Amino acid sequence: LIIRDHPAAVGEYIGDYIAKRIIDFAPTPEKPFVLGLPTGSSPIPTYKHLVSLVKAGKLSFKNVVTFNMDEYVGLPRDHSESYHTFMFREFFSHIDIDPKNVNILDGNAHDLIGECKAYEEKIKSYGGIELFLGGIGEDGHIAFNEPGSSLVSRTRIKTLAYDTILANARFFNNDIDAVPRMALTVGVGTVLDSREVVVVVTGQRKSLALSKAIEEGINHLWTLSALQNHPWALIVADEDATLELHVKTVKYFKSIEQVQNEVEARHAALRAKGLPQGDEAVGSME
Amino acid sequence: MSSSNGLVCFTNCLIPLEDGSLVKRDLWIDERRGVVLDAQKTFFLNKERPAKVLDMGGNIVSPGFLDSQINGAYGFDFSVYDGDDEAYRKGLKLISTKIVETGVTALIPTIITQEKSLYPKLLNLLRPYSCLTGATLLGWHAEGPFIQMAKRGAHAPSFLRSAPSGFKSLDETYGASNLVHSEDWLMNDSALGVRIITAAPEVDGVLDSVKELTDRGIVFSIGHSIATTDIATNAVRKGARLITHLFNAMPQLHHRDPSIIGLLGASPHLASAFHPIASSDAPHTITFVRPFYELIVDGIHLHPNSVRLAYNVHPEGCILITDAMKILDPHLKDGIHEWRDGKRFVKEGEKLYLEGTDTLAGRHVNSLLAAQLPTSPVVTLDKCVRNFSRFTGCSLGEAIKCATFNPAKCLGIENRKGTLRPGADADLVVLDRTGHVVSTWVAGKQVWARG
Numbered sequence: 001l002i003i004r005d006h007p008a009a010v011g012e013y014i015g016d017y018i019a020k021r022i023i024d025f026a027p028t029p030e031k032p033f034v035l036g037l038p039t040g041s042s043p044i045p046t047y048k049h050l051v052s053l054v055k056a057g058k059l060s061f062k063n064v065v066t067f068n069m070d071e072y073v074g075l076p077r078d079h080s081e082s083y084h085t086f087m088f089r090e091f092f093s094h095i096d097i098d099p100k101n102v103n104i105l106d107g108n109a110h111d112l113i114g115e116c117k118a119y120e121e122k123i124k125s126y127g128g129i130e131l132f133l134g135g136i137g138e139d140g141h142i143a144f145n146e147p148g149s150s151l152v153s154r155t156r157i158k159t160l161a162y163d164t165i166l167a168n169a170r171f172f173n174n175d176i177d178a179v180p181r182m183a184l185t186v187g188v189g190t191v192l193d194s195r196e197v198v199v200v201v202t203g204q205r206k207s208l209a210l211s212k213a214i215e216e217g218i219n220h221l222w223t224l225s226a227l228q229n230h231p232w233a234l235i236v237a238d239e240d241a242t243l244e245l246h247v248k249t250v251k252y253f254k255s256i257e258q259v260q261n262e263v264e265a266r267h268a269a270l271r272a273k274g275l276p277q278g279d280e281a282v283g284s285m286e
Numbered sequence: 287m288s289s290s291n292g293l294v295c296f297t298n299c300l301i302p303l304e305d306g307s308l309v310k311r312d313l314w315i316d317e318r319r320g321v322v323l324d325a326q327k328t329f330f331l332n333k334e335r336p337a338k339v340l341d342m343g344g345n346i347v348s349p350g351f352l353d354s355q356i357n358g359a360y361g362f363d364f365s366v367y368d369g370d371d372e373a374y375r376k377g378l379k380l381i382s383t384k385i386v387e388t389g390v391t392a393l394i395p396t397i398i399t400q401e402k403s404l405y406p407k408l409l410n411l412l413r414p415y416s417c418l419t420g421a422t423l424l425g426w427h428a429e430g431p432f433i434q435m436a437k438r439g440a441h442a443p444s445f446l447r448s449a450p451s452g453f454k455s456l457d458e459t460y461g462a463s464n465l466v467h468s469e470d471w472l473m474n475d476s477a478l479g480v481r482i483i484t485a486a487p488e489v490d491g492v493l494d495s496v497k498e499l500t501d502r503g504i505v506f507s508i509g510h511s512i513a514t515t516d517i518a519t520n521a522v523r524k525g526a527r528l529i530t531h532l533f534n535a536m537p538q539l540h541h542r543d544p545s546i547i548g549l550l551g552a553s554p555h556l557a558s559a560f561h562p563i564a565s566s567d568a569p570h571t572i573t574f575v576r577p578f579y580e581l582i583v584d585g586i587h588l589h590p591n592s593v594r595l596a597y598n599v600h601p602e603g604c605i606l607i608t609d610a611m612k613i614l615d616p617h618l619k620d621g622i623h624e625w626r627d628g629k630r631f632v633k634e635g636e637k638l639y640l641e642g643t644d645t646l647a648g649r650h651v652n653s654l655l656a657a658q659l660p661t662s663p664v665v666t667l668d669k670c671v672r673n674f675s676r677f678t679g680c681s682l683g684e685a686i687k688c689a690t691f692n693p694a695k696c697l698g699i700e701n702r703k704g705t706l707r708p709g710a711d712a713d714l715v716v717l718d719r720t721g722h723v724v725s726t727w728v729a730g731k732q733v734w735a736r737g
Contacts, residue, residue: 078326088326093312099333 001214001253002236007202010238011045014133014200017234018050019059021131021196027063032101034065034123036132036191037091038143039083042200043135044090051094061097065126067119068104069134069143069191073157073182075107081171082107105155105184116155116184129194136201139163140209140222144185147221153187188226197230201237210237211244289338292318293328294730299342299716302349304691304705306684313347315712320418320729324708342716345724346682349690349704350391350713351667354482354605354697355427355530355580357396358612360384364395367408374411382420386726386734388616388666391713392422392703394480396609399430399441406461414472414479419733422713424699425480428460429530432485432492433510437535441510449491453498456483468503480697484530486511487521500525505697508546508577510535518546519556522577528696529579531609532596534587550600552576578603578696581688583674584665590677597678597688605696606670606689616664633664672721682721 027033053059109115172178213224362377412426449455509530630641675685694704712730725735
């Protein structure tokens, strides 16, 4: 768990982190960097920072393939609230990604189940997802895997929880009836299959969910908790999101980051001297 | 210089929207087809993105300006024809290619009252014309001859006419082939064309022609008239949807008979054409839609206060025009120039004097003199837009709307011109934050740039 003061700082941290991962990976057309992406208000500062990196010429999405987490069922693709619209407006229009490398579930497909299966196949065809960026819902869900979802679920159709519909009403003119009732979403299992998971958690409203997901056990009522079983997971939160955590937890993770920084500094010094440094452990926070 | 896949993205720019707001947004165009793209559709359906990205440095990328009333420019006068078709067409091309420096990408050549026999030929020469390196000539605006003697301004009195046979008189005068229905006049489906007739509805036979003209797709504009409120209202009910240079060549605003200017204050629920004041025993009410109106915002024809008054009463109907004369030329040198009827004018920087006086055009000028004053040769449509923003206090985006979307909407061409909606023609003007023209684009290609 990495903690920063406010959402903009969180966005910068994650943006820089993802940029470093892509650059270090050195993607090619044959071996692109496969990135999983979320929607919602939490990742927007991250997207903004990534866009600024691209515009400054420091990062390119030329050989990056993306898979979004979810999309509403039955909402026209060019509806102002569809996730296609969101991703284009907040991210894809501003970066140099090839539209052919962009994958978003089609909520208007005739065969919704077939669409979900095909999505899983496509991810497999690229050799899996390298890094999945996600957010968290107030009810602890990751993607649209609402409380009660199977922790080994795959991409499928989900009925939205009433809480989620209420939370999303603000994007539909506060008209609850206008909010779609179903969505296609990647499963918890799909996210956990990726080599690395990065989760952005900002704001006081997410603080209870965060505390349940990392301080208590793995529980299908707080599906983000499944991350505890992932070998390489990173959560980046702002101070407000830590409000429900025990002070002990917050201090512990802050001290880990301090230690990690010291270790990396030492490794950098060793590298400068040309001496071997042992196993690289990039980014993991166990 | 061109894009490898024909798609161009304008980024780091402000886009004026159809509601007058200015937003920071990218604009994607197809420079081969010359149209504005729906960026999101292009990205997800066609799976393409622009190969060429232009950084606009924070400038405004606006639809090109549309001038609905312009009598000539750069020395060429639309109303003057001496039998040489070739020379006339050369003049049209001259204006088309030069006027883009003022940010205008579409205009409606206007002819003032003519000797009757010239109309059929002239109007035929003014069929829609577009060339890829210049502004589109959208058709014609016939100002007169069915106008009011008392408000003729600079129109020749002997050529004024009335229409005793109603629409037939108009047919005879303008030429029947020029007044056919739009479907037949335009000949091929993708052609864009516009016809405007300015006339006085109180002149014999004119009011009866309004409906027929409107049904055929011709825009009827009330102007050079002394119509009473009743007649003006009736004209609008019959289809008139534009007022020619509001305030000029019409009665002043009288509080009990507000006449043409008063149309801007008409109630949306009128009792009847002849009792516009709603009363409880009114037989039935109709919804009344106020017409558009042109304003010449050169700082000479209208006091800034008048501009602001009109705009605030009916902002959605405001259309900016130049009503420019053939002397329009931003590069015109200082000194003495020919005007008309033997008179000459003196240009000193932005100032204009009638030769032989030291009366500054527009100040302390009585109405008779004002009727004879030329529109300034240096007041181009982009300058009118800047003046308008200053006079009314509106934003640059709202001022731009009056020179782009509003005229296009009045003329029924807002799906192609005056807007940046997907599918519209990619006729653009790039303005800096102070509203000065930086570059002009026609059909997706740059045709003029400053410096």
